[in-house]
Each structure stands twice: as structure tokens, then as C-alpha cells.
Amino acid sequence: MFRMYAKSYKSRQICDQIKPICNLFNGEYHFPSLTFLYQFRAIVCTLATAGHFSRACEDSHFDAAHFSHVIIDECTSITESVTLIPIEGLCTSYNRIESSIVLAGDPKQLDAVVISNNAINLGFKTSFMEHLFQRRLYKRDPISGEYNQK
Incomplete structure (x- = not known):
């Protein structure tokens, strides 16, 4: 442990x-150890705790497919790099995402908090969800205001 x-x-x-x-x-x-965690199908934790789980990838018993879903809440108010911690640590193996990833958050609430001006200038203030909303697949139609239904 x-x-x-x-x-x-x-x-x-x-x-x-x-x-x-x-x-x-x-x-x-x-x-907890991987052996303990694998007793459960669902784990609720903070992003900081998920960062510690990312060390589990080094364990030879690590199974990135154990959890079918990774749900990240408040995803619009955290930076992209922080959002990637549980994705990397809980549901990926070499070159492959093994679980469904659900991002939840309200873009009308607080945006990602970044104190460093250098980090802001480098684009670290943008959340992962914001980056996704800039992609064609997730963008709203400029005329109808609707999201892509495909």
C-alpha cells in the first residue's frame, strides 16, 4: 500500500x-493496492488520488480493462493535463484506451484555474472539454446552435 x-x-x-x-x-x-482495488467495479476518487493510481500501471498485475468506464466530473473547471491523469492511470494500456471515458461538467461555471501567466500563455488554461468543443465533431452548428447529432 x-x-x-x-x-x-x-x-x-x-x-x-x-x-x-x-x-x-x-x-x-x-x-490501496491493485489487489484491493480489483475487488470493486467502481471507484470514486479525486483527481489527485487518481494520480496515485497511475503508478499502478507499473505493476505486472495491472489490467487497464478492469474498469469499463472512467467518469471525470467537473471536467470544464480543470486543466487538460490534469484531466489526462485518470485516463492515463486507470484505463489505458500501450497505444490503446481500454475503457469508456465520460467527461462531465458545466462550461457556464468556473473555467480551469491557472495562476502562472507562462502556463496561461502556453495554453494550459484550456480544459480538455473546451478543446473537444473546438473540434468539428463536438462543435455547435453556428446557425442552429445544435450539437452534431452524428
């Missing part, structure tokens, strides 16, 4: 119904 150093909640703040299914083991936070 990986030792988790950052935590959002003190263990006493976690609801008793949640404790058996969170990354709290013997009163301490840990990132």
Missing part, C-alpha cells in the same frame, strides 16, 4: 457508513 500524506478529513469526521469503503485503514490513510 502507498502511504497517503495529504488528507481532507480527520478520520473522526468520516461518516461510519463511508469508512469501510474509503482509503482509511487501521486509522491511517493509505492508497
Whole structure:
């Protein structure tokens, strides 16, 4: 198991119904092993936690096809590079995406927050969803305002 150093909640703040299914083991936070994770068909985690799972790809038992879907919420308010972390870490093998990827987010809410002017100038402020909406397949028709139905 990986030792988790950052935590959002003190263990006493976690609801008793949640404790058996969170990354709290013997009163301490840990990132679970692949063997533990493969007991489940669904995992709910933050993007930061998904980044730690990306290390699992190095494990010889890693199966990128284990999870049929990776759902990334608030995808319009995070940068493209951060969105790619769970995609790379949870559902890809060499040159192949093994799972369906669902991006969710409201483009009318906050955009991706980037503090560095250099990063903004390099285009890192644009979310993955924004980049997709610029593609012909996902663009709205300029006349009807409708999305491509194909």
C-alpha cells in the first residue's frame, strides 16, 4: 500500500457508513493496492488520488480493462493535463484506451484555474472539454446552435 500524506478529513469526521469503503485503514490513510482495488467495479476518487493510481500501471498485475468506464466530473473547471491523469492511470494500456471515458461538467461555471501567466500563455488554461468543443465533431452548428447529432 502507498502511504497517503495529504488528507481532507480527520478520520473522526468520516461518516461510519463511508469508512469501510474509503482509503482509511487501521486509522491511517493509505492508497490501496491493485489487489484491493480489483475487488470493486467502481471507484470514486479525486483527481489527485487518481494520480496515485497511475503508478499502478507499473505493476505486472495491472489490467487497464478492469474498469469499463472512467467518469471525470467537473471536467470544464480543470486543466487538460490534469484531466489526462485518470485516463492515463486507470484505463489505458500501450497505444490503446481500454475503457469508456465520460467527461462531465458545466462550461457556464468556473473555467480551469491557472495562476502562472507562462502556463496561461502556453495554453494550459484550456480544459480538455473546451478543446473537444473546438473540434468539428463536438462543435455547435453556428446557425442552429445544435450539437452534431452524428
